[in-house]
Amino acid sequence: NAGVTQTPKFQVLKTGQSMTLQCAQDMNHNSMYWYRQDPGMGLRLIYYSASEGTTDKGEVPNGYNVSRLNKREFSLRLESAAPSQTSVYFCASSESPSVNEQFFGPGTRLTVL
Amino acid sequence: GENVEQHPSTLSVQEGDSAVIKCTYSDSASNYFPWYKQELGKRPQLIIDIRSNVGEKKDQRIAVTLNKTAKHFSLHITETQPEDSAVYFCAARYDMRFGAGTRLTVKP
Secondary structure, eight states, X not given: OOOXXXXXXXXXXXXXXXXXXXXXXXXXXXXXXXXXXXXXXOEEEEEEESSTTOOEEOSOOTTEEEEEOSSSBEEEEESSOOGGGOEXXXXXXXXXXXXXXXXXXXXXXXXXX | OOOEEEEOSXXXXXXXXXXXXXXXXXXXXXXXXXXXXXXXXXXXXXXEEEETTOSEEEETTEEEEEETTTTEEEEEEOSOXXXXXXXXXXXXXXXXXXXXXXXXXXXX
């Protein structure tokens, strides 16, 4: 099992460009999450999907949109990238929203110039 | 949403000493309390967790204690080793938010 995979691993954007970060899990988990981690900082929840067909905002949703494409895949879109969105983005999954271990992907390092 | 506060933000100990990291939370509905370890440049990984019906859980050199009345829980690492150096995150799992993290340095 690959666990949680993310693409791309690295990305450089110019201000105003758009892009989609992809995440997939092969553990048949119901819940998926997107976090951002700024240098030397903690993990902040952007959006999550408690189950297929649902999505909810987290702590820092502004400037992002998400799509739960199916049970396996959860994508994060930046419509108009800003330098403040320079960060490492982690996708995670778990069996349920509140009471199970989260498994993290390897992260995407995004730089917005 | 849940407010999770984690202390200290940095902790430096000598190899062989113990390390304690504490988290407090605000939402009484929280019932799952995991601890994650993140080594430099890597993804967070679960090291131990505890559920609300248990007061303490131990796994070799790592233990977690929970005080639901006071709404705090702690990570205890005994006989620390240099490979324990990392950032540690707590969470009170009601709405998937993490504490700000503790950077632990174990000096040989």
